Amino acid sequence: MSKKNENSESISRMVDLLRSGAVMLREACPVCHSPLFKVRDEIICPKCQKRVVIVQRDEEASKVLEESVLSTLKGTLVVKVQALEKEIAKEKDPDKLYELLRILVAFLEALERIKRIGA
Structure with a gap:
């Protein structure tokens, strides 16, 4: 995509955001330096x-990073549990089934710990 098309699409998205009630902020995106917009409770580029x-302080940055990592990990584990469920449904060998179930229990315990932490 050409730079001109990319800029045109970006401007078009900005206009759409403003029309939908978003507020343009004075802060810029740390990646592309484009203006940021607040839509409901989220800030988007x-x-x-x-x-x-x-974030205003290092403590906030740490907390946000922790929440982001835990959320990503939770999503990854859910995908793995879904994939494992399909393998378990197909498996006939009791030894392999036992091993798959052990892995499933480990994934579920990890998800429970993430839930207790608050992600």
Whole structure:
């Protein structure tokens, strides 16, 4: 995609955001330096098309990073549990089935721990 097309699409997304009630902020995206927009309780970059978190102190940055990592890990584990469920449904060998179930229990315990932490 050409730079001109990319800029045109980015501007078009900005206009759409403003029309839908979003507020343009004075802060810029740390990646592309495009203006950030607040939509409801989220801050997004229309050019990167990603959610952005603004932090004031290092402690906030740590907390946001921790929440992000835990959320990503939770999503990964859910995908793995779904894939494992399909393998378990097909498996006939009791030894392999036992091993798959042990892995499933480990994944579920990890998900439970993430839930207790608060992600």
